[in-house]
Amino acid sequence: MPALSRRHLIASAAAAPLIRTGRAKAADTVDVVVVGAGLSGLNAAWILSDAGYDVAVLEGSQRVGGRAWTTREAEDQPELGASQVGPSYARGLDIIQRLGLKLIAEDRPIMPFAYHLGGQLIAGKDWPDHPLNKTVGAERKMPPQGLGNAFIRRHNAMKELDDWLSPKLAAEDVSVADFMRRHGASPAALKLAAIGMDLHESSALGLMQEDFRSTFEQQFGTLRLDPAFEIGGRPEVWPKNIVGGTSMLPEAMAAQLGRPVMFDKLAAAIDMDEAGVEVRCLDGTSVRAKFVVAAIPFALLRQIDITPRPDGLHTAAIETIGYRDTTWCFVKIREPFWQADGTEPSFFTDTALRTMWVLDNHSGEPNAPTKGPFKAMFLVTGRSGERLMHLPPDQASAFLIAELERLRPAAKGQVAGVKFHSWGRTPLQKGCRHNFKPGQITAFAEKMIEPWQRLHFCGEHTRRLEQGMESAFESGERAAGEILARLS
Amino acid sequence: MPVSRRSFVAAASFLGAATPLIRTGRAKATDSADVVVIGSGLSGLNAAWTLTEAGLDVVVLEGASRIGGRVWTARDSETTPELGASQVGPSYARVIDALGRLGIPMVEEDRAIMPFAYHLGGQTMAAKDWPDHPLNLTVGPERKIAPLQLGGALIAKFNPMKELDDWLRPDFAKHDTSVEQLFKANGVSPGAMKIAALTHEMRNTSALGLMQEGFRGAFEAQFAGARSENIGGALVTRSTGEKVETAAAVEKWPKNMKGGASVLPEAMAQQLKRPVVTNKLVAAVHMDETGADVRCLDGSSVRAKFVIAAVPFSVLRFIEITPGLDAAHHEAVHNMGYAETTRAFCTIKEPFWQQDGLPPSLFTDSALRMLWVLDNHSGKPNAPTKGPFKATFVIGWSAADRVSQMAPDQASKFLVAELERIRPAAKGQMTIHRFHSWGQQPLQRGCRHSFKPGQIAGVAVDMIKPQGRLHFAGEHTRRLDYGMESAFESGERAAVEILERI
Numbered sequence: 006m007p008a009l010s011r012r013h014l015i016a017s018a019a020a021a022p023l024i025r026t027g028r029a030k031a032a033d034t035v036d037v038v039v040v041g042a043g044l045s046g047l048n049a050a051w052i053l054s055d056a057g058y059d060v061a062v063l064e065g066s067q068r069v070g071g072r073a074w075t076t077r078e079a080e081d082q083p084e085l086g087a088s089q090v091g092p093s094y095a096r097g098l099d100i101i102q103r104l105g106l107k108l109i110a111e112d113r114p115i116m117p118f119a120y121h122l123g124g125q126l127i128a129g130k131d132w133p134d135h136p137l138n139k140t141v142g143a144e145r146k147m148p149p150q151g152l153g154n155a156f157i158r159r160h161n162a163m164k165e166l167d168d169w170l171s172p173k174l175a176a177e178d179v180s181v182a183d184f185m186r187r188h189g190a191s192p193a194a195l196k197l198a199a200i201g202m203d204l205h206e207s208s209a210l211g212l213m214q215e216d217f218r219s220t221f222e223q224q225f226g227t228l229r230l231d232p233a234f235e236i237g238g239r240p241e242v243w244p245k246n247i248v249g250g251t252s253m254l255p256e257a258m259a260a261q262l263g264r265p266v267m268f269d270k271l272a273a274a275i276d277m278d279e280a281g282v283e284v285r286c287l288d289g290t291s292v293r294a295k296f297v298v299a300a301i302p303f304a305l306l307r308q309i310d311i312t313p314r315p316d317g318l319h320t321a322a323i324e325t326i327g328y329r330d331t332t333w334c335f336v337k338i339r340e341p342f343w344q345a346d347g348t349e350p351s352f353f354t355d356t357a358l359r360t361m362w363v364l365d366n367h368s369g370e371p372n373a374p375t376k377g378p379f380k381a382m383f384l385v386t387g388r389s390g391e392r393l394m395h396l397p398p399d400q401a402s403a404f405l406i407a408e409l410e411r412l413r414p415a416a417k418g419q420v421a422g423v424k425f426h427s428w429g430r431t432p433l434q435k436g437c438r439h440n441f442k443p444g445q446i447t448a449f450a451e452k453m454i455e456p457w458q459r460l461h462f463c464g465e466h467t468r469r470l471e472q473g474m475e476s477a478f479e480s481g482e483r484a485a486g487e488i489l490a491r492l493s
Numbered sequence: 494m495p496v497s498r499r500s501f502v503a504a505a506s507f508l509g510a511a512t513p514l515i516r517t518g519r520a521k522a523t524d525s526a527d528v529v530v531i532g533s534g535l536s537g538l539n540a541a542w543t544l545t546e547a548g549l550d551v552v553v554l555e556g557a558s559r560i561g562g563r564v565w566t567a568r569d570s571e572t573t574p575e576l577g578a579s580q581v582g583p584s585y586a587r588v589i590d591a592l593g594r595l596g597i598p599m600v601e602e603d604r605a606i607m608p609f610a611y612h613l614g615g616q617t618m619a620a621k622d623w624p625d626h627p628l629n630l631t632v633g634p635e636r637k638i639a640p641l642q643l644g645g646a647l648i649a650k651f652n653p654m655k656e657l658d659d660w661l662r663p664d665f666a667k668h669d670t671s672v673e674q675l676f677k678a679n680g681v682s683p684g685a686m687k688i689a690a691l692t693h694e695m696r697n698t699s700a701l702g703l704m705q706e707g708f709r710g711a712f713e714a715q716f717a718g719a720r721s722e723n724i725g726g727a728l729v730t731r732s733t734g735e736k737v738e739t740a741a742a743v744e745k746w747p748k749n750m751k752g753g754a755s756v757l758p759e760a761m762a763q764q765l766k767r768p769v770v771t772n773k774l775v776a777a778v779h780m781d782e783t784g785a786d787v788r789c790l791d792g793s794s795v796r797a798k799f800v801i802a803a804v805p806f807s808v809l810r811f812i813e814i815t816p817g818l819d820a821a822h823h824e825a826v827h828n829m830g831y832a833e834t835t836r837a838f839c840t841i842k843e844p845f846w847q848q849d850g851l852p853p854s855l856f857t858d859s860a861l862r863m864l865w866v867l868d869n870h871s872g873k874p875n876a877p878t879k880g881p882f883k884a885t886f887v888i889g890w891s892a893a894d895r896v897s898q899m900a901p902d903q904a905s906k907f908l909v910a911e912l913e914r915i916r917p918a919a920k921g922q923m924t925i926h927r928f929h930s931w932g933q934q935p936l937q938r939g940c941r942h943s944f945k946p947g948q949i950a951g952v953a954v955d956m957i958k959p960q961g962r963l964h965f966a967g968e969h970t971r972r973l974d975y976g977m978e979s980a981f982e983s984g985e986r987a988a989v990e991i992l993e994r995i
Contacts, residue, residue, distance in 0.1 A: 065898060196815075205817070206827065273860055273895055287860045287895055287907070289914060308894040314696070324697055357776055357790050391811040392790055395556060395774055395935040404790070411792060432898040 035059040035264075037488060038284045038294040040275075040309075042266045043071020044087075044474055045463040046300025047258040048100070048481030049488075054263050056489055061292050062262065063270040063284065065433045068252075069259045071301075072434060072465075073474065075250030079424040081380065083335040086428070086437075087474045088251045089244035091222045094471075096478035101247065104257040110242035114365040119343075120149060121354035121412045122197075128348045139193035150353040150360060153181055153198035154216065157209060160188045163217040166470040169210055170451050177210040180443040184209035200355050203387050203440075206327055211441035218472040254474075274310040275299075275460060282459040296488045298461045300481065304328045304435035315457045322453035326445060326466065328436025330429030332393055334383040334405050336420050338363070341379060345415035350379075357392060358408045360384040381420070383409075391429065398425040439466035454483070461487050526552040526767075528991060529787045529797040531778075531812075533769045534562025535578075535977055536966040537803030538761040539587070539984030545765050547992055552795050553765065554773040554787065556804075556936045559755075560762050563937060563968075564977070566753030567838075570927040572883055574838040577931070577940075578977045579754045580747035584716040585974075587981035588757075592750065595760040599748040605868040608852035611640055612859065612915045613688075619852055630684030641856045641863075644689035645707065648672065651679050652704045657712065657973040660705040666950035668701045674946070675700040691858055694890045694943070697830060702944035709975040757977075777813040778802075780961045799991045803966040803984065807831045807938035818960055825956035829948060829969065831939025833932035835893040837886040837908050839925045841866070844882060848918035853882075860895055861911040863887040884923070886912075893932060901928040942969035957986075964990050 037053050039046045042064035050060045068074070072086035090097050090108060101108060120127040123137050132138055133146045140147070147155045162177050163169060177184065182204035185195055198204060247253050259266050271287040275297055285291040299306050303323045315323065343350040343363070350363035363381040383405045385393055393401045402422040410417045428437035441450065454467040463484035468476035528544050530537045533555040541551045559565070563577035581588055581599060592599060611618050614628045623629055624637045631643070638646050659665055668675070673695040676686055689695065693703070750756050762769050774790040778800055788794040802809050806829045818826060846853040846866070853866035866884040886908045888896055896904050905925040913920045931940035944953065957970040966987035971979035 199813075205823065271895060271898055289859065289911065308891055308898070310690075310891060320696060356792065392774060392776055395811075408792070 033061065033290075033292045035061045035292060035294045036492065037061075037296050037298065038063060038282070038292050039298045039300055040272045040284065041065075041071065041300035041305075041464070042069040042255065042259060043300060043464065044073055044255060044258075044477035045465065045467075045481035045484075046071075046298065047255055047262075048096075048478045049298050049300060049463055049485040050481075051258055051261050052482060052485035053488060054261070056485075058492065059264070060262065061264055061294070062259070062266045063272055063286065063292070064266050064268050065271040067268050069266055070252050070255035072428070072437070073251045073255050075252040076424055076426075077250070077252070079335070080337070081335070081423065082250055083333075083382075083424050084246075084251055085333065085424075085426045086251070087477075088246050089473060090247065091473065091475065092241070092243045093222050094473070094475040094478075096482065097475050100258070100478065101254065104254070104261075106253055106257060107248035108245040109248055111244050111246050116351050116363045116365050117349040118148060118150065119348035119350075119352040121352055121356065122149065123355070126346070126348060126352075126413065139191070140197065141191040141193070144191060144194045147194075148353075149197045150201055152194055153185070153202050153204065154212070156185050156188055156190060156194075156198070157181070157212045157216050158220070160184070161213045161216055161220075163213050166218065166221065168217075169214040169446065170469070172447075174210060174213075175447045177213060178208050178441075178444055178447045179210075180205050181207050181209050181212065183443070199387075200353075201359065201386055203329070206440070206442050207329075208441040208443045208446055210446050215472060218470070222472070272309050274312070276312045277459045296459050296461060296491065298463055298481075298484050298488070300463045300484070302328065302434065302436065302439065302464060303466055304439075305433060311457070311460065313458065315460075318449050318452050319457050322445075322449045325442070326453075327440040327442040328429070329386070329438055329440040330391055330394075330427065331437035332383075332385040332401070332425075332427040332429070334385070334402050334425045335423040336381050336383065336406070337423055338379040338381055339419045339421070342413065342415040342417075342419045346413055348413075351381075352413070354412060356408060356412065357385075358383060358405055358412065359386060361409065394427055394430050398427075401425055401427075454480075456487060523786070523794050523796050524552065525796040526550045527797060527995070528552075528799045528801065529554060529785070529795050530801045530803055531775050531787065532556075532562060532803035532808075532967070533560040533758065533762065533771075534803060534967070535564060535758060535761070535980035536968065536970075536984035536987075537562075537801065538758055538765075538769075539591070539981045540801050540803060540966050540988040541984075542761055542764050543985060543988035544991065547988075549991075549995065550767075551765065552767055552797070553762075553769040554775055554789065554795070555769050555771045556774040558771050560769050560771070561755050561758035563931070563940070564754045564758050566755035567927055567929070568753065568755070570838065572838060572840060572926055573753060574836075574885070574927055575749075575754055576836070576927075576929045577754070578980075579749050580976060581749065582713045582716075582976065582978070583744065583746045584713050585976070585978040585981075587985065588977050591761070591981065592757065595757070595764075597756055597760060598751040600751050601745045602747050602749045607846075607854050607866045607868050609639070609641060609854040609856050610846075610851035610916075612855060612857035613640065614858065617851065617915065630682070631688065632682040632684065635682060635685045640688045641692065643685055644672070644691075644693040647676060647679075647681055647685065647689060648693075648700060648703050649707050649711070651675055651700075652707055654704055654708040657709065660701050660708075660949065661954055661972070663950075665701060668704065669699050669944075669947055669950040670701075671696050671946040672698055672700045672703065691856075691862070692889070694832070697945050698832075699944040699946045699949055701949050706975055709973070713975075775812050777815070778963060779813075779815050780963065785962045798995065799962050799964060801964045801966050801984075801987045801991070803987070805831065805937060805939065805942065805967060806969055807942075808936055814960070814963065816961065821952040821955040822960055825948070825952045828945070830943040830945040831932070832941045832943040833890065833893045833897070833930070834940040835886075835888040835896055835904075835928075835930040835932070837905055837925045837929075838927040839884050839886070839923050841882040841884055842922045842924070845916065845918040845920075845922045849916055851916070854884075855912070855916065857915060859911055859915065860888070860892050861886065861908055861915070862889065862892045864912060886925075893930065897930045897933050901930075904928060957983075959990060 036058040037060045039050045039062045042062050050062050053060045074085040075082055118129045127135050138145055162174055168174055272284055273287045274285040276283045281293055281295050282297045283291050283293050284297055303326045307323050353360050361383050366379050402425045406420050428434050454462050461484040463480040465476045467480045471479040527549040528551045530541045530553045533553050541553050544551045565576040567574050567576050609620050618626055620639050672693050775787055776790045777788040779786045784796055784798050785800045786794050786796050806826045810827050855864040864884055864886055869882050905928045909923045931937050957965050964987040966983040968979045970983045974982045
């Protein structure tokens with residue numbers, strides 16, 4: 006089969022009707038079906054394709070990339086999902102190089118934080134000694150928005166990247182609330198930490214894995230000096246972004262496959278027997294294969310009928326693993342309102358708004374590379390983000406801006422919405438990331454990634470050592486390796 | 494001061510038109526009341542009405558722009574379909590009493606579902622062919638049960654309940670298993686399990702929870718029989734002296750409300766001293782020694798002595814509650830299962846079943862799952878209505894979750910296309926007027942609570958007890974009843990709990 010150019014792929018996608026029902030085709034037959042065209046599914050498909058196998062990738066939406074999504078239709082093309090490439094992303098860097106994509110140093114410095122807590126606007130520098138700061142001892146100097154993570158970092162029990170899967174650390178697989186109490190957190194610290202994360206539904210051990218991996222990343226960063234990624238002779242700056250937007254990466258990966266990704270194909274059922282597997286789609290079509298890779302979040306896999314039913318452990322993982330939501334509202338700022346109210350630009354609050362990140366446009370620096378309008382984003386996490394989902398996107402954007410104006414009157418009329426995006430409300434994601442609940446790592450994290458008969462699993466939620474985009478590649482590579490071992 | 498319904502409705506529609514949906518930027522002084530009720534579904538309204546009649550000052554906060562919760566007559570749709578609850582049964586004592594007091598007449602339900610064709614394993618067949626069909630892999634007596642009824646019939650067969658509250662007894666904990674475990678333990682054939690899985694979520698639903706529903710339904714059926722035999726229409730004459738039912742001697746149940754089910758919550762809201770505050774999304778409930786603050790997403794708040802959470806746990810889990818809930822309440826609020834129903838309401842141009850010779854309604858293992866065609870009585874003499882045939886696509890559980898991955902327009906097209914694929918005679922005959930997914934409603938997140946295996950034994954008894962100043966109402970906290978009656982039952986209980994404390 007001739008290699009398809011990317012232009013080809015995009016053209017064929019545009020021509021396909023939205024729903025192709027009513028034309029039940031004879032079942033297509035391939036070696037492997039991959040359900041989901043995110044980074045993990047595409048990496049699995051690419052590896053299997055490179056090994057000479059016939060791979061069909063079924064994607065439920067009309068785009069590839071999953072949680073890598075550059076919104077090209079919005080002003081400034083905000084990244085809705087993954088965008089950072091770290092210095093230790095060995096697979097990611099290799100793939101980017103092979104595909105001829107370019108990296109640039111990320112330019113997203115978040116300006117300092119003020120706080121609006123208990124009804125008062127508090128300058129960040131005043132927080133440690135502020136009368137509303139009821140935390141105790143060392144907690145007083147921790148920024149309120151990072152209190153939970155500061156406890157995780159300070160008391161992280163991990164010594165190796167895969168420790169979190171070891172039974173030795175089962176005692177850490179408790180709620181963040183219990184973990185913080187165990188390490189002497191004050192009631193005030195617990196209350197502040199609860200603003201940004203769900204303390205009861207998140208496993209401390211799961212957060213430790215994330216924290217330990219990113220600490221590792223920081224050490225690694227100082228070591229790496231690959232001339233291929235040098236920028237103008239300056240020292241390396243990490244993380245980096247992909248020139249043209251993160252979506253370039255999954256699109257270029259999809260163009261490497263022997264068969265174009267099939268869009269608008271919502272998988273409804275996976276039926277396995279002794280000879281193979283049939284993946285049936287909602288539109289009545291089906292594809293038969295020897296093996297299938299589920300490269301979608303468990304939040305979605307739980308909607309697909311799997312026969313025979315997975316064993317109890319897989320079922321527990323698929324049905325009950327937690328997911329968290331992030332809601333973003335990207336905005337631009339006309340005039341720097343923080344110069345009017347004299348507090349730091351970014352801020353964190355216990356109202357429904359939660360967090361606003363203002364990005365530096367370098368206008369205060371000599372020889373500044375850009376001096377356009379300031380950009381900012383509201384970042385709403387935890388249950389507050391879920392509540393915002395009760396409002397349609399337009400109303401939610403208007404609400405966030407009105408709330409900002411209520412809390413900081415100087416912002417009045419200075420902020421305009423650009424793009425609102427809730428990962429939890431995106432039907433083919435249902436969350437921004439998996440989030441082990443207390444006890445779930447001990448109960449099923451190790452075994453849940455093992456194949457169930459002819460069904461293999463990949464995706465960030467099946468990661469072992471990595472984080473971010475690299476964990477998607479890690480898991481896709483593992484699933485492809487498992488299948489290659491069975492095919493040969 | 495009593496407010497007439499007309500003035501209330503006028504005020505409500507004025508508010509709806511003139512008030513911006515989000516009233517932020519105007520942080521008000523804290524309002525106060527004796528009791529705040531969160532949610533203006535039937536349970537919240539019944540609690541608020543009961544407390545108001547006892548002389549308390551009650552504020553009802555509603556997140557949506559309409560009241561009624563899962564009672565919703567879609568007046569903006571051509572056929573004004575009922576999206577949620579609409580049936581009143583003969584044993585719905587509280588509902589029937591409320592209808593009498595509010596002067597709302599009932600009419601007999603006219604929603605006869607026509608017989609079913611089946612499309613299973615890629616083959617279309619009539620119900621009568623099922624018992625001997627080669628695709629029927631069920632065994633023994635299972636073979637004669639229609640596929641649509643099989644799951645429910647088997648659960649009924651194994652139901653050990655003798656009294657309405659048996660399901661809460663500790664010795665019934667052994668029945669609080671998954672449907673699959675129940676069926677396996679009772680030797681149900683693999684063929685029957687597969688058919689039952691089309692109508693029931695087999696692994697994540699407590700069989701005991703379904704038994705409560707089934708037993709209450711069987712009780713209802715007996716009750717109706719006794720009634721129509723003895724007294725007929727007279728029994729529904731309430732103590733107020735107002736005659737609710739005017740039909741002839743033999744009662745037919747269930748009944749609907751004249752004007753649509755939404756008339757009921759609207760009339761209940763009119764009985765309250767303060768109008769329901771709509772578009773008020775609650776963000777947090779903070780309790781202390783002297784009272785509770787209910788903070789809304791728009792920065793306003795109401796202080797009260799007590800609070801009733803009359804919203805589903807699938808929604809309450811997004812409200813911050815301090816001090817935190819105890820373990821049983823936390824498990825119930827955060828992890829209780831919810832079932833989903835997606836419906837698409839249509840009219841049919843020409844009766845396509847006369848072309849393909851099959852029964853009109855359809856049950857299938859495809860993602861379409863069910864089409865209910867309603868009889869328009871055109872084949873009967875003196876038929877009351879002869880308009881176009883109406884029909885409803887009814888999709889539950891995982892099939893509904895899959896369809897709801899599409900935008901409503903896309904999903905509607907998909908359902909029609911899927912029906913046309915399965916029954917070509919339907920080509921061009923279906924018009925969908927309204928698509929509705931309860932799971933996609935942000936303030937419902939499901940059509941009904943559905944205990945997961947072990948949750949009844951684990952938390953069902955304790956989860957309805959007050960937590961500090963917070964009381965719980967809603968169908969999910971029912972004890973003996975079901976349907977609309979269970980909303981009334983729970984609202985009444987929560988109101989009484991508070992009256993005893995004040």
